[in-house]
Amino acid sequence: MTKRIHVIDGLRGVSLFGILLANLLIFQYGIWGKDDIHLFPLSAIDEGFYAFTKIAVEGSFMPIFTFLFGYSMMMMREQFVRRELRVKWHLFRRSCLLIIIGILHGTFLWEGDILFMYGMMGIILLVFVNRKAKTLLIWGLVLLSALISLNLFPTEEEPLVEPAALVSYIQQTTNIYQTGSYTEIQVHRNTSEDPLSESMGEGEMIMIILLMPLTIAPMFLLGMYAAKKKFFFDPQREKKRYLIGSIIGLILGFGMKTYGYFLSAPSFEMTGGIIIAFGYISLIGLLYSITSTSRLLTYFEQVGKLSLTNYILQTIICTTIFYGYGFGVFGKIGVFKAMLLGILIFTMQIAFSFLYTKYFRYGPLEKIVRIGTYLSYSTSSKKQRKMDIPSTEETESDLKLSRPS
Numbered sequence: 001m002t003k004r005i006h007v008i009d010g011l012r013g014v015s016l017f018g019i020l021l022a023n024l025l026i027f028q029y030g031i032w033g034k035d036d037i038h039l040f041p042l043s044a045i046d047e048g049f050y051a052f053t054k055i056a057v058e059g060s061f062m063p064i065f066t067f068l069f070g071y072s073m074m075m076m077r078e079q080f081v082r083r084e085l086r087v088k089w090h091l092f093r094r095s096c097l098l099i100i101i102g103i104l105h106g107t108f109l110w111e112g113d114i115l116f117m118y119g120m121m122g123i124i125l126l127v128f129v130n131r132k133a134k135t136l137l138i139w140g141l142v143l144l145s146a147l148i149s150l151n152l153f154p155t156e157e158e159p160l161v162e163p164a165a166l167v168s169y170i171q172q173t174t175n176i177y178q179t180g181s182y183t184e185i186q187v188h189r190n191t192s193e194d195p196l197s198e199s200m201g202e203g204e205m206i207m208i209i210l211l212m213p214l215t216i217a218p219m220f221l222l223g224m225y226a227a228k229k230k231f232f233f234d235p236q237r238e239k240k241r242y243l244i245g246s247i248i249g250l251i252l253g254f255g256m257k258t259y260g261y262f263l264s265a266p267s268f269e270m271t272g273g274i275i276i277a278f279g280y281i282s283l284i285g286l287l288y289s290i291t292s293t294s295r296l297l298t299y300f301e302q303v304g305k306l307s308l309t310n311y312i313l314q315t316i317i318c319t320t321i322f323y324g325y326g327f328g329v330f331g332k333i334g335v336f337k338a339m340l341l342g343i344l345i346f347t348m349q350i351a352f353s354f355l356y357t358k359y360f361r362y363g364p365l366e367k368i369v370r371i372g373t374y375l376s377y378s379t380s381s382k383k384q385r386k387m388d389i390p391s392t393e394e395t396e397s398d399l400k401l402s403r404p405s
Contacts (some may be wrong), residue, residue: 006297007232007288012068012307013300014284017346018061020314021053024338026112027318029331030177032195033170040174046334053335055257059273062114063219064281065307069118070125070223077129078227088126094373095122101312101365110315111189115308121213121220128221133228140221147218148274151267161195169195177323177330185323219277235289242286249279302353303346309363310349317345 025034033039037050073091080087095118102116128136169192176188231238253276260268287297303310320326321341333341356363362370371377 005232006301007235007285008068008071009301009304010288010297011064011232011281011284012304013302014280014304015061015064015068016303016307016310016314016349017300017342018057018280019065019311020318020346021339021342022058022061023112023314024318024342025050025053025058025335027110027322028329028333028335028338030170030173031111032166033173033331036166036170039167039170040331042334043336045336049335049339051261053339054269055254055261056276059257059270060253060276060280063216063274063277065114066118066216066219067223067226067277067281069122070220071227072223073122073125073129073220074224074227087129090373091126091129092123093375094369095119095126097369097372098122101308101369105312105315107190108186109312110319112315115311117212117216121216124213125217125220125224128224133225136221136225136228140218140225143214143221144218144274147215148271151271166195174331178328178332180324182323182325185325219274232285232288235285238285239289242282242289245282246279246286249275249277249282251279253277253279299350302357303349305357306353306363306366308365308369310353312365313349313352314345 028034029037029040042050076091076094077087080090098115098119100119102113102119105115106113128139172192173188176184180188226232235242253272253274255272256268257272257276260266260270260272287294291297322328322330324330
């Protein structure tokens with residue numbers, strides 16, 4: 001009997017949990033307010049958990065999700081080749097669907113969407129899908145080195161945002177998000193001028209938008225390289241690699257991020273976050289090499305199998321809780337209680353994922369993306385599948401391999 005690449009599902013689940021905890025700062029304080037937390041009333045315990053979130057969580061789990069996107073893209077490529085399908089055309093359709101979902105997500109639900117950018121990157125990276133592993137590694141390391149260099153040695157410039165305009169915007173956002181209707185919040189999200197837009201010219205904004213993909217391209221490429229080299233296929237054999245990676249990544253990353261946070265050096269925070277991400281990836285790999293049958297890891301796997309659906313569900317749940325058309329507690333409950341809330345939400349997602357995957361093979365949104373990618377509809381019910389002859393029609397993390405014994 002064969003099974004999924006459990007490490008990948010587990011990593012997806014872990015990254016979704018970390019993303020939820022990080023995004024709770026945005027859900028409760030807004031994209032701009034989360035970094036000017038002094039404008040909100042916080043207790044001493046809130047300040048402590050805010051520091052923990054900024055150091056251990058924010059900026060360290062989204063890179064894992066990005067890495068896994070590149071990994072899955074290469075796994076899908078291998079499946080398309082095996083089935084003699086047009087690789088780039090199928091991946092292009094999949095990326096277009098992610099762009100559409102991202103636009104809908106960002107327009108109608110929440111401004112913190114990442115799916116649009118992932119879809120765009122999926123199209124840009126089509127040029128790399130047929131490249132050798134060495135090429136992927138070189139490009140990934142070169143872009144990563146360039147990104148780290150720009151972070152560690154920033155040029156001296158005037159602040160991009162006028163402080164008074166920033167405070168005014170945060171206060172306006174807080175008032176609207178606490179008491180506004182769905183329409184009022186949507187209008188504010190989609191039409192109001194944020195502080196950055198007001199302080200920069202149109203040409204500068206276009207340049208920033210064009211350069212944004214370069215900030216996440218390294219993790220995409222390194223994920224593609226890892227898939228090409230079949231990392232995580234045999235965690236026990238790779239145990240030493242994971243041990244070394246987790247020690248170096250976590251010690252160096254936490255050191256840089258802690259330094260950056262307490263000494264107000266954002267460049268060190270950003271760089272440290274990327275390094276921590278590699279440390280977390282290695283740590284999860286190490287756990288699978290030691291105890292692959294852990295119930296805790298299984299919990300994360302279940303959520304990871306429905307990563308797209310669970311990502312959107314987190315938005316629906318959290319905006320309902322924090323925004324005025326729901327419970328309206330935007331900026332009110334504090335960081336510590338929000339973290340407890342995040343653990344509760346994720347626990348609910350574990351239960352939902354366990355129940356759902358007992359009967360269905362793909363999540364609702366995963367199924368939509370699959371249909372659009374293949375331009376075909378296949379049975380998703382597990383009960384119906386038991387009566388069918390097994391097929392090789394697998395994609396992404398559905399590639400089958402045995403667990404390490």
